[in-house]
Amino acid sequence: xxxxxxxxxxDTNTLVDNFNxxxxxxxxxxxxxxxxxxxxxxxxxxQGIISNEEKDIMKDALIQIAEDIETGKLEISDxxxxxxxxxxxxxxxxxxxxxxxLHTGRSRNDQVALDMKLYVRKQITETDNLLKELLKTIHGxxxxxxxxxxxxxxxxxxxxxxxxxxxxxxxxxxxxxxRLRLADTYKRMNTCPLGAGALAGTTYPLDRDYSAxxxxxxxxxxxxxxxxxxxxxxxxxxxALSIIMMHLSRFSEEIILWNSNEYRFVxxxxxxSTGSSIMPQKKNPDIAxxxxxxxxRVYGALISMLTTLKGLPLAYNKDMxxxxxxxxxxxxxxxxxxxxxxxxxxxxxxxxxxxxxxAKSGFTNATDAADYLVNHGVAFRDAHAIVGRLVLFCIDKNxxxxxxxxxxxKAISPVFEEDIFENISMKTCVxxxxxxxxxxxxxxxxxxxxxEKYLFD
Ligand code: ARG
Numbered sequence: 001x002x003x004x005x006x007x008x009x010x011d012t013n014t015l016v017d018n019f020n021x022x023x024x025x026x027x028x029x030x031x032x033x034x035x036x037x038x039x040x041x042x043x044x045x046x047q048g049i050i051s052n053e054e055k056d057i058m059k060d061a062l063i064q065i066a067e068d069i070e071t072g073k074l075e076i077s078d079x080x081x082x083x084x085x086x087x088x089x090x091x092x093x094x095x096x097x098x099x100x101x102l103h104t105g106r107s108r109n110d111q112v113a114l115d116m117k118l119y120v121r122k123q124i125t126e127t128d129n130l131l132k133e134l135l136k137t138i139h140g141x142x143x144x145x146x147x148x149x150x151x152x153x154x155x156x157x158x159x160x161x162x163x164x165x166x167x168x169x170x171x172x173x174x175x176x177x178x179r180l181r182l183a184d185t186y187k188r189m190n191t192c193p194l195g196a197g198a199l200a201g202t203t204y205p206l207d208r209d210y211s212a213x214x215x216x217x218x219x220x221x222x223x224x225x226x227x228x229x230x231x232x233x234x235x236x237x238x239x240a241l242s243i244i245m246m247h248l249s250r251f252s253e254e255i256i257l258w259n260s261n262e263y264r265f266v267x268x269x270x271x272x273s274t275g276s277s278i279m280p281q282k283k284n285p286d287i288a289x290x291x292x293x294x295x296x297r298v299y300g301a302l303i304s305m306l307t308t309l310k311g312l313p314l315a316y317n318k319d320m321x322x323x324x325x326x327x328x329x330x331x332x333x334x335x336x337x338x339x340x341x342x343x344x345x346x347x348x349x350x351x352x353x354x355x356x357x358x359a360k361s362g363f364t365n366a367t368d369a370a371d372y373l374v375n376h377g378v379a380f381r382d383a384h385a386i387v388g389r390l391v392l393f394c395i396d397k398n399x400x401x402x403x404x405x406x407x408x409x410k411a412i413s414p415v416f417e418e419d420i421f422e423n424i425s426m427k428t429c430v431x432x433x434x435x436x437x438x439x440x441x442x443x444x445x446x447x448x449x450x451x452e453k454y455l456f457d
Contacts, residue, residue, distance in 0.1 A: 003085050003108075017081070020318075025325050026083045027076045032118035033083050033111070034066045037091075039214040040106055040194060047205050049105065054098040061095045062087075083115075084108050105206050107198035109228040109316040114194045116323065118215065120237055123331045124186045130338040131179050131244070132455070135172060137346045139451050142168045146444050149426035150265070150355035151362045158362025161429045164350060166439035169447055174247040176454070181240040189233030192217035196227035199315035225315040231305070234323050238302040241334045245295040248341055252288035255348070259285045265355050269347035272340075287344050291337045301330040356426055360400040363391050365424040368432070369401060372423045376415045386413045 002008075012020075038059055045055035065087060068074035080086035092099035145164035152162035192212035195202070201224045208220035221227040258265035268285050276282035308322045359365075366387050373383035389412050394401060401424055409416035422428055434440035437447070 022082045023080050029115045029119040032115045034062050036114045043211045057098045105202040105204040109198050110193045110196040124182050134342040138172050148352045151359040151364045161359045161364040161426050162439040178244045185236040190218045191221045193227035196224035229315045242302045245298045249292045249295040252292040255288045256285045267349045272344040298330045301326040365429045368424050368429045
């Protein structure tokens with residue numbers, strides 16, 4: 001039975017029914033639909049629009065329906081057009097007359113707007129919790145690796161020495177901003193559309209602010225047409241999710257590089273790697289690659305949503321039903337990716353010696369050797385040229401600056417003394433960089449302390 005069958009004299013074409021229906025995907029927010037209905041009837045009773053007795057009958061039945069769906073006793077049938085019709089039909093079947101009053105002063109337009117907001121709110125919280133867990137993993141790696149030296153790169157060329165703690169700290173900042181973006185989306189979307197009706201409010205004396213309070217919103221929305229056609233918060237959510245994926249994808253790319261034979265900075269745990277069906281030696285970073293790859297479908301969701309909304313006249317249009325599948329897919333994908341990535345990162349092994357070796361062999365301390373000369377009275381331009389000659393010498397002999405003898409140093413510039421070695425050690429190079437945000441021990445400890453507070457206070 002269709003909710004809107006009254007005006008029609010002929011059945012709809014089956015293909016039309018299938019094309020039109022949303023039950024196969026909107027059944028996922030049955031909880032939110034019931035939660036919204038309970039708030040709605042509670043408000044209707046308070047306003048005297050339905051009796052308290054009718055409200056109690058419906059409320060008990062709705063709670064029972066939720067329990068039955070939860071336990072599998074009641075199966076959501078795909079024969080209904082959408083989850084709203086399904087719940088209302090079951091309620092009416094179970095309660096008779098009172099159930100027929102559920103939809104008083106409500107349209108599916110404000111109902112679906114409400115359900116989606118309730119669902120998205122929960123998903124924002126869940127995604128945020130996963131991000132927080134990921135940040136804890138990153139924080140643990142940072143604490144353990146303030147003296148794990150590695151090359152910092154620009155143009156993917158070794159540039160200056162940093163530490164693994166510092167490199168990880170960059171990702172900490174990214175995911176911290178992602179949490180802020182989610183919180184911001186939540187804050188802006190947290191107004192209640194219930195009671196906006198189809199588009200123009202209703203003639204019943206609804207108390208919309210009361211419904212909003214019952215459902216944990218900051219307020220009821222201010223314009224009924226906007227209430228049923230606003231999907232900005234979905235665009236904002238998909239934007240926030242896309243940026244999370246962009247960050248995960250960059251991180252994945254580094255893990256893939258670091259796990260390669262050429263780098264060997266890390267080894268991904270067996271539990272998070274896969275093999276090849278033909279090449280026995282292979283251990284592939286599939287999880288990182290999949291996370292990188294799935295970024296595409298999340299970006300796709302954002303562009304699809306923007307495109308669907310473009311040019312839509314006010315107020316509700318059926319186009320808006322397209323918001324669901326792509327949003328659900330993006331949310332599921334991002335949550336899975338954060339979880340999997342977190343697990344992979346938590347079990348990864350860092351090859352510390354190899355990282356430090358790589359920093360040395362890449363002349364990342366060349367700037368510090370030049371600084372040494374400048375501190376001994378040599379002009380920077382001359383120091384630059386002298387260190388250039390040191391580097392050439394090392395390349396020729398296939399050694400690093402740390403491996404040269406003092407005699408070899410002196411042959412290029414007599415200014416060098418025994419203390420050059422300490423001055424260009426990775427530890428010294430890093431520890432001297434103590435400006436706020438730099439990898440030096442003191443600067444890094446300050447950040448770690450701040451992150452500790454952020455995560456655990
Ligand atoms: N399934 C619909 C959606 O997702 C529910 C709203 C239906 N409203 C309507 N006027 N047909 O948008």
